[in-house]
Amino acid sequence: MQKPSIPKGTRDFSPEEMAKRNYIFNTISEVFRLYGFQQIETPAMENLSTLMGKYGEEGDKLLFKILNSGDCFSGISDEDLREKNPVRFAVKACEKGLRYDLTVPFARYVVQHRNEIHFPFKRYQIQPVWRADRPQKGRYREFYQCDGDVVGSDSLVNEVELIQIMDEVFRRFGIRVCIKMNNRKILTGIAEIIGEADKIVDITVAIDKLDKIGLENVNEELRSKGLPEEAIERLRPIILSQGTNKEKIATLREILATSEIGLKGVDELDFILDCVSNTPIRADLELDLTLARGLNYYTGAIFEVKALDVQIGSITGGGRYDNLTGVFGMEGVSGVGFSFGADRIFDVLNQLDLYPEDSLKTTQLLFVNFGQKEMVYLLPLIAKAREAGIRTELYPEPAKMKKQMGYADAKKIPFVAIVGENEMAEGKINLKNMLTGEQSPVTLEELLERF
Numbered sequence: 222m223q224k225p226s227i228p229k230g231t232r233d234f235s236p237e238e239m240a241k242r243n244y245i246f247n248t249i250s251e252v253f254r255l256y257g258f259q260q261i262e263t264p265a266m267e268n269l270s271t272l273m274g275k276y277g278e279e280g281d282k283l284l285f286k287i288l289n290s291g292d293c294f295s296g297i298s299d300e301d302l303r304e305k306n307p308v309r310f311a312v313k314a315c316e317k318g319l320r321y322d323l324t325v326p327f328a329r330y331v332v333q334h335r336n337e338i339h340f341p342f343k344r345y346q347i348q349p350v351w352r353a354d355r356p357q358k359g360r361y362r363e364f365y366q367c368d369g370d371v372v373g374s375d376s377l378v379n380e381v382e383l384i385q386i387m388d389e390v391f392r393r394f395g396i397r398v399c400i401k402m403n404n405r406k407i408l409t410g411i412a413e414i415i416g417e418a419d420k421i422v423d424i425t426v427a428i429d430k431l432d433k434i435g436l437e438n439v440n441e442e443l444r445s446k447g448l449p450e451e452a453i454e455r456l457r458p459i460i461l462s463q464g465t466n467k468e469k470i471a472t473l474r475e476i477l478a479t480s481e482i483g484l485k486g487v488d489e490l491d492f493i494l495d496c497v498s499n500t501p502i503r504a505d506l507e508l509d510l511t512l513a514r515g516l517n518y519y520t521g522a523i524f525e526v527k528a529l530d531v532q533i534g535s536i537t538g539g540g541r542y543d544n545l546t547g548v549f550g551m552e553g554v555s556g557v558g559f560s561f562g563a564d565r566i567f568d569v570l571n572q573l574d575l576y577p578e579d580s581l582k583t584t585q586l587l588f589v590n591f592g593q594k595e596m597v598y599l600l601p602l603i604a605k606a607r608e609a610g611i612r613t614e615l616y617p618e619p620a621k622m623k624k625q626m627g628y629a630d631a632k633k634i635p636f637v638a639i640v641g642e643n644e645m646a647e648g649k650i651n652l653k654n655m656l657t658g659e660q661s662p663v664t665l666e667e668l669l670e671r672f
Contacts, residue, residue: 230354230362237581241567242365244580245394246347249367249561252390253345256382258369261344263326265351266317273318275325275548283352285362286315319351323368324545324558331372332549340373347563359564370558372545377489379557380522380541381496387526387537388504390561395575397529398536399505403512404490405519405540407473410483411459411510414476415452424448425513428460432511436461459510466494466508473510489521505529518542524559528569536565582612585672587629588638590616598645602665611672629655638668 227233234242250260272284293314301310320326323346331338347367356362369386371379384400391398412421423446427439434442436457443453462472470491477483490508497506504526514523521541528536539559546554570576586606588599599615606613614634616625629637639651639660649662652671663671 228362230356230360232361232363236583240581240583241570241576242563244576245563245566245570246365246367248393249390249563250345250347252386252393253369255389256343256386258343258345261327261330261346262348263320263323263330263346265319265349267320267326267329269311269315269318271329272321272325276321280321283354284321285319285351285353286311287317287319288314289316320348321352322350323348323366323560325548327368327370328546328549331554332546332551335551338373341371341379342373343369343371345369361564365563367561367563368558369560370545370556372554372556372558375555377492377522378496380489380493381500383524383539383557383559384493384497384502384506385500387524387559388502391526392503394566394570396536396566396569396573397504399507399527399529401507401509401512401525401527402490402493403509403523404486405521405523406482406486406489407477407510408486408513410477410480410486411456413480413483415455417448417452420446420448424456428456428511429513431460462510466506469508469510470494486521493522514538514540520555522557531569531572533565533569534562536562536569538562584612584614584632584634586611586613586636586638587625587632587634588613588615588640589622589625590619591641592619595619595640595642595645599640602640602650605665606669606672609669609672611669 253260266287269284269286273281276283297310297313301313327344327346331342345368347365349363349365351363354360354362369383371382384402387398387400408425409418409421412418412424417424424443427442427446430442431439439460440453440457443456444450459476462469464472470487473487474484477487494506494508509525512523512525514525519540520543523540524538525535526537537559539557541555541557543555544552545556546552588603590596590599596615596619603613603615616628626637628634635655637653637655639653640649641651644651644662647662649664650668651660652663652668653660
């Protein structure tokens with residue numbers, strides 16, 4: 222018989238992995254709630270009309286489409302079948318698809334429920350998304366996103382709070398991070414003053430790679446996009462500017478003196494940095510002029526979080542955008558949002574071994590089962606232990622002692638309670654510490670106090 226398997230690009234999670242993932246999601250949720258964010262959920266599947274055309278041509282290909290239930294061939298002619306055009310077939314045979322991210326469903330949610338929502342609307346959402354991508358290391362077809370957004374407010378205080386949220390989440394995880402920030406308006410201003418405003422996307426895509434490929438290769442890429450040497454020379458001191466955040470701001474004010482939009486971006490960053498300097502931020506906060514992110518989407522401040530002690534891509538990112546809901550005919554809803562990379566955070570916590578012992582929440586106490594009489598005696602004691610919040614199990618069968626102890630070892634249960642005839646007569650519980658091997662008789666009250 223063939224061994225069962227799961228689709229490529231998907232994963233099973235063991236009890237230990239689930240405990241770790243829940244620790245991540247619960248920590249992120251707690252911090253969001255501290256800042257007044259409310260959780261929503263949207264369906265795994267959306268109408269294809271909601272999803273199509275929102276992610277560009279490439280994204281449309283990566284949407285998982287769902288065949289109409291019932292007769293999916295109704296409305297499809299023999300000619301359509303002979304043509305074997307998958308796109309046209311999907312349009313007629315599939316009305317629904319699995320969501321590709323949490324942003325488009327969120328935009329749809331805001332428009333659909335606009336009369337029930339109080340703005341500014343602070344929402345967070347932790348759910349799986351699906352992409353028909355080619356699976357490879359670190360890239361899955363099903364993965365979780367943890368998004369937080371504030372929509373319906375232009376205030377830069379929201380950006381300040383997002384920095385605080387990122388800082389607090391990684392402080393709780395014990396991960397040392399650098400929060401890098403930039404502003405789309407500054408990048409637009411830079412393209413303007415070097416005389417290449419129409420090449421903004423080419424310029425930012427190239428300088429975004431500075432870390433990976435170095436200055437010479439960045440310049441080579443800019444040449445290949447048709448940038449003249451003079452423009453490349455004028456760009457060099459900007460992207461290589463060093464110093465403190467304040468010094469970089471001062472340099473930018475000089476360089477961008479003739480660009481109205483560029484100076485607006487500098488003012489925004491200056492305000493954010495000023496506010497943040499009055500809060501107890503632990504993370505390094507760095508103004509990074511090479512940071513670009515998905516440029517056709519963001520319109521203001523952009524952020525990225527890097528882990529300092531592990532070689533890995535960014536573990537969180539986001540920024541300010543305008544017109545989230547415009548694609549659904551509701552203009553002018555601007556917002557700022559970001560996404561925690563749960564899978565990457567999982568890898569970082571594993572590599573640095575930062576999971577607190579208690580986060581794995583396994584059983585703390587196992588009662589050995591000697592038989593019917595003992596079991597009846599134990600049930601009220603076990604109920605009291607659970608009432609006191611102790612995660613407790615009773616071994617279900619009166620199996621050999623060795624087997625029951627083996628079970629406790631395999632599940633990493635730290636304490637085993639042994640109650641036989643003698644203990645029952647004395648009203649005691651023989652408590653064994655599985656790490657040290659020590660045993661001591663205790664009363665139920667003493668046992669509850671130990672935990």
